[in-house]
Amino acid sequence: MPELRRDPVIGRWVIISSNRGKRPIDFQVHQEMPQGGTCPFCPGFEDKTPPEILAYYPAGREKNKSGWWVRVIPNKFPALEIEGELDRTGEGMYDKMNGLGAHEVIIETPEHGQHLHELAQQKMEDVIWSWRDRILDLKKDDRLEYIMIFKNHGSAAGASISHPHSQLIAMPMVPIRVKQEGDGSKNYYGYKERCVYCDIIHQEMAQMQRIVANNKDFIAITPFASRFPFETWIMPHRHSSEFQDIQKTEVANLAGLLKLVLAKHHFVLDNPPFNLILHTAPLKTSRLPHYHWYIEIIPKLTRLAGFEQGTGFYINPTPPEDAAKFLRDANAP
């Protein structure tokens, strides 16, 4: 079973996963799966994956057969596992616990070569609904503290299978960045009695310099202190700390804006590798006045992120005002 270990200085939890490649010889450069053919995420190969947890499909389709348009399966090489006891223990001064949790794959489309932004509006909405359905289901498990939904596109961004998919990791602790956002926004709220993210949206709407796109329910901006070139956040106008509180019309507007932003990135940056991360409140909280969920999209354009990772110290060569203008001006086809 994987193990969760806590850094004794910073308090950051790390998954030590021995299910995965681990000897020096295993660190070869990964090849992307060849297009088509033997991809286990393609229709017709449903028996090559663990049995599905959820799928959207027309009436009459048999489970684990083709015909679906969104399909959720357990990760074959999970970073965390759902069976077992939580069992938190010490090892001298160190803390650790069992790597209990869940690791799922959301196959976003049956079409191997399709990009997420190319999904039809309705299908994009269904990807968002599938994220929400899985969160609501896993939230029932009291051992879990946080659910992270993310997408790696392109091998440089960490994708090992090119068929469009996102991932979900449910974990028994709150990751450090989420904790920092919680603490930071709580401090701000304590001082101002306002949500810092709502204030960001107001200022961006007033300044008009870092807006990429906007609709009734969502705004896409390049944040003031962007760490990466073309880093983009999609934020709901309505204050809400939990993604799973999203309303039906909001899902439609999120799908539209997400398609638009990803199409602009694709067009301006020539199909960049990217990471998409859903930031939402920890599971055992509810309607926090200080926190505000959002989606972060980070194109992987520079390799210069080596030491930044170790230090939290970033050098961004593209001012977000310039990035926003490039994206705003792009008429993605």
Added chain:
Amino acid sequence: MPELRRDPVIGRWVIISSNRGKRPIDFQVHQEMPQGGTCPFCPGFEDKTPPEILAYYPAGREKNKSGWWVRVIPNKFPALEIEGELDRTGEGMYDKMNGLGAHEVIIETPEHGQHLHELAQQKMEDVIWSWRDRILDLKKDDRLEYIMIFKNHGSAAGASISHPHSQLIAMPMVPIRVKQEGDGSKNYYGYKERCVYCDIIHQEMAQMQRIVANNKDFIAITPFASRFPFETWIMPHRHSSEFQDIQKTEVANLAGLLKLVLAKHHFVLDNPPFNLILHTAPLKTSRLPHYHWYIEIIPKLTRLAGFEQGTGFYINPTPPEDAAKFLRDANAP
């Protein structure tokens, strides 16, 4: 002039540098400088770099000519600049300041193709002395709060010139990871009245599972909650919060251990790209009882670090006990 911007939620400062590549078209894959020939860091090409700030050389050598064995120059494309006013201002709810600071390059050897671990003992010591000399000099500037010394080796780790060099960035604020380490270790000290890093060393010496190498003054370990495979820390046995307090015999023992650890990485991982980062206390502190300087070495083996960067959530496929054993057992030639 570059600009420093503060994230309003987390408090992380970011350098927005418009000296560097910035339009979408500028993000091409960088090529490494070809071996030999036109490398500006090679002897004989001293006029291709800004004038030197410091160099170690035999008597009789002329400044900015060949003959040196360590040479420090300003970075030609600095992330921060030494001229100008500090000028901290707001922009609505956001904070920013001028990108005041220094960005220097330490050329570690005149030999273009040499690896750092191949330096003779004396020459390796001189690289360490040059780091210290530059810190002591820059520390006089009251506008500066922190000096970060780091090395990127290999293009996958962010090096754009392959000639062996490290870098120094002096900045007018404390980076977030350093702040977190300061806060975390202070909390621990408040509770235990002991340095958390000293406790780590004691436990590692007792458990013997994560030691890579050890000598009278320094220990090399793979930390308990390693984020990356083969991540290695080199820590002084003697409690000291500031690297620049290092004593003469300690420099010799650090040079020896650094050569050994890098040789082991080179041998076991087949010349991996890596980042080396010196963690030391902020400039305006002195002899902190809770902080302890150390050197972190992170081989860049996986590309899976995309979303980890955004979340602070790491999955490490190699238990540090295994990594330490591989490194300990390796007889680097």
